[in-house]
Amino acid sequence: MTWQSLTGAGGAWSGIDWTARAADTASADPYLAWADTTQFADLGGPPAGWIRVIIELQANAPDGTALTARSFADSLEGANAPWQAWIRVSSLYRYPPADLDQTRFLTAVVTNAFFARLDTTLKGYVKRFEIGMPVVPDDAPATNTMPDAETLAAGTGPVFGPVPPTSASAVSAAPGPMVFLGVMDDGLAFAHERFRSTATPSATRIERFWNQDDASGAPPALHYGRQFTKAGIDALLACCTQGGQVDEDAVYAQAGYINVRKRWAHGTEVMDLAGGLRPNPLHAASMSPDERAQRDALANVRLLGVQLRTAGRTVRDTTGRWFAVHALDAMRYILRCADDLAGGAKYCVVLNLSYGYMAGPHDGSSIIESAIDELIALHHDLSVVVPAGNSNVLRCHASFSVANGASKDITWRALPDCAxxxxxxxxxxxxxxxxxxxVQIRPPWGDPSPAIAVKNIAAWQNGRDVLCTVVYLDRAATGRRTMILIALAPTVTRQPARIAAPAGNWVVTLANRASTNGSLDIHAWVQRNETAYGFPLRGRQSRFEDPRYKRFFGGMHVRDSDDNNTDSWISRRSTLNSIATGDATVVVGAYRRTDGTAAVYSSTGPSLRQTVRDGPDAAAISEDSPACAGVLGASTRSGSLVAMSGTSAAAPQVARLLACARVLGKAPVISPHGMPPFSARDWVEKRAGQEDPAPTALMAHRLGTCPGTAAPPVLPLPDHAWVPMLPGPRGGSGRFPSPRWKKRGVKL
Structure with missing residues (x-):
């Protein structure tokens, strides 16, 4: 194995030398440079045709005119029609709601000719871009290829035309706004009884459902997946009803929807916690007036769902290489559907996105965070709720200073049997x-790399297989600061001809060669790569290693805060979900119902833009008790429940609360353009602070105690989980109570 410099060489697929681009050209995706270096070995093989990208456009075109996603998409149907040979844009972006006319983020399908034209034809148009291809384990068949690179398959997904004109009667309708609740996730059981009305026969409460999945083995399409309307879902339910009971398996079979084959799916439980409604009339009769009002409000919330693409490939890829493209498409779809369904009447949208990743800039500048902030800023009434993340104690964040003229070693442990x-x-x-x-890399065995400077790409390889790639570009599309990407091949492979990377400790040395006094504060994150729940074991989460890192109190209790420990460079701070550090998103942490303890895994702040976000905006319940992990929600079939842990279970509870409050008129209208502006984040912070259920008297004598032992260590008050109001980095302004006080179950 030898280290080879790839600086000055064109990519195997793109043909672009990513290290030699001018400063006034579009910022490139370091992950594309890695894919080029490895010949897409972990992305299903080199694409033969079209791939998906997410693009941020410049504010102005080269001729000085304002540049928007809509104007760019329009130009592909007019003056720039020849560009369609290598770039095409969905009607989602050509025909947006009026609020979103000025958006500058869009997705597109492109061939490799797109990358060759970035510095010529597209110069002055594209500000930055990222590819949207999932990591594919080598036991999965590759489906990236097409026989004809110039032809896209005919799409069957949602296609939009111009926005219908607003009717005068709709504008003067009832004073309260329509409330739309959008859920984007994996495995949304749209036929479940929780998403149907309580009438007989029942009808679906889901207005639109987009399954982003294409048929198995289908070539790429511009308008991909399949859309179901409320009428279409109701027709499926009626067709598959016998003796008053809906055969849900038959519904999904007729719909060609395979994402809910298993007993449990992440998206079904998330959608239930966000907008599920118990159909039992006896249950409704036993409710208090306040509970009945909440139920009636929820019945008036109109549901919109998106099954994120693609089952078995993107969703089981927890690194998130696919996420930005398909998440932006999903949000734009929901916003256009809500606008169409409102028909000119007042409406608001609450979006829940229970996904998260570890690596990223953590300052709100990632391309998907910037796109979400843009949507919230431009839309007249939009709230986006995301989880804080579950990486607090995973040892995946490093924070350290390197003095000028000095260097620093950090250890990254790659686990064996990671595919x-x-x-x-x-x-x-x-x-x-x-x-x-x-930066210099020392593998567990073999020669260390040379010192790698900016504008360089280096690979550790045997001539055929690349086991480690270092991409060090001066401008990365993944954030506004400089990022060094280090990528390791899998530590186990099922391809006999391919060599696996060695498991063990990889030592990374950062050297600061500046001659003047001073230092650099550097942050590093290991990207998420464990196996998603319910899928065959493939990924194993790598982590940092430092013997001075303290994992436990007294050898038995997990230490969930740094406790002002400065000995180790591994940090629990600044571990927020990498899509949760934007300006306007509502970020939700997690705590335990029985004693108010913050969940040890619930990620913490601050973001690197500390004046913007100290931590989560609020916390909601993700664990019922030490003995009853998780909170109950719907399984994929009616009449069954499953417990789910994590901040992904906390976030939809806040989305539910926000949607119901809008129906009841208890939450003010979101006014991003008002004086002063008002966001859902403001309302959630204030409401959580008012409703924090932790009783001060009870908490006072619990400081330094634990139900599991008689003599636990005593912690400083700011770092302890048992406090009346969780510190900002742990739980935001306060905590939302739960209706689950009578029994373990779903009360609403």
Whole structure:
């Protein structure tokens, strides 16, 4: 195995030398440079045709005119029609709601000719871009290829035309707005009784459902997947009803929807916690007036769902390489559907996105966070709720300073039997002179790399297989600061001809060659790559290793805070979900119902833009008790429940509360353009602070105690989980109570 410099060489697929691009060209995706280096070995093989990208456009076109996603999409049907040979844009972006006319983020399908034209034809149009291809384990068949690179398959997914004109009667309708609740996830059991009305015969409460999955083996399509309307779902339910009972398996078979074959699916439980309604009339009769009002409000919330693409490939890829493209498409779809269904009447949208990743800039500048903030800022009434993340104690964040003229070693442990690649992102501080920073890699065995400077790509390989890639570009599309990407091949492979990367400790040395006094504050995150729940074991989460990192109190209790420990460079702080550090999203942490303890896994702040976000905006319940892990929600078949843990279970409870409050008129209208502006984040922070259920008297004598032992260690008050109001980095302004006080179950 030898280290080879790939600086100055064109990519095997794109043909682009990513290290030699001018400063006034579009910022590139370091992951595309890695894919080029490895010949897409972990992405299903080199594409023969079209791939999906997410793009941020410049504010103005080269001729000085304002540039928007809509104007760019329109130009492909007019003056720039020849460009359609290598780039095409969905009607989602050509025909947006009026609120979103000025958006500059869009997705597109492109061939490799797109990348060759970034510095010529597209110069001055594209600001940055990322590819949207999932990591594919090598036991999965590759489906990236097409026989004809110039032809897209005919799409069957949602296609939009111009926005219908607004009717005068709709504008003067009832004073209260329509409330739409959108859920984007995996495995949404749209035929479940929780998403149907309580009438007889029941009808679906889901207005639109987009399954982003294409048929198995289908070639790429511009308008992909399949859309179901309320009428279509009701027709399926009626067709598959016998003796008053809906045969849900028959519904999904007729719909060609395989994502709910298993007993439990993440998306079904999330959608139930966000908008599920118990149909039992006896249950409704036993409710208090307040509970009945909440139920009636929820019945008036109109549901919109998106099954994120693609089952067995993207969703089981927890690294998130696919996420930005399909998440932006899903949000734009829901917003256009809500606008169409409102027909000009007042409406608001609450979106729940219970996904998360570990690596990223953590300052709100990632391409998907910027796109979400743009949607919230431009839309007249939009709230987006995301989880805080579950990486607090996973040892996947490093924070350290490197003095000028010094160096720092950090250890990254790759676990054996990991069939997916591992990624480490090292982020330099704002305004750092990257020309003074070098990186060196020492594998568990073999020669170390040379010191790698900016504008370089290096690979550790045997001539055929690349086991480690270092991509060090001066401008990365994944954030506004300089990022160094280190990618490892899987540590186990099922391809006899391919060599696996060695498991063990990889030592990364950061050197600061600046000659003046000072230092650089550097952050690094290991990207998520464990196996998603319910899928065959493939990924195993890699992590940092430091003997000075303290994992436990007294050898038995998990330490969930740094406790002002400065000995270790591994940090529990700043572990927020990498899509949860934007300006306007509502971020929800997690706590335990029985004693108010913050969930040890619930990720913490602050973001690297500390004046914007100290931590989650609020916390909701993700564990019922130490003995009853998780909270109950719907399984994929009616009449069954499953417990789910994690901040993914906490976030939809807040989305539910926000949607119901809008129906009842208890939450003010979101006004991003008002004076002063008002966001859902403001309302959630205030409401959570008012409703924090932790009783001060009870908490006072629990400081330093634990139900599991007689003599636990005593912690400083700011770092302890048992406090009346969780500190900002742990739980935001306060906590939302739960209706689950009578029994373990779903009360609403």
């Amino acid at each position: 997916t690649p591992g990624f480490l992102e090292i982020w330099l501080p704002d305004h750092a002179d990257e020309s003074n920073v070098t």
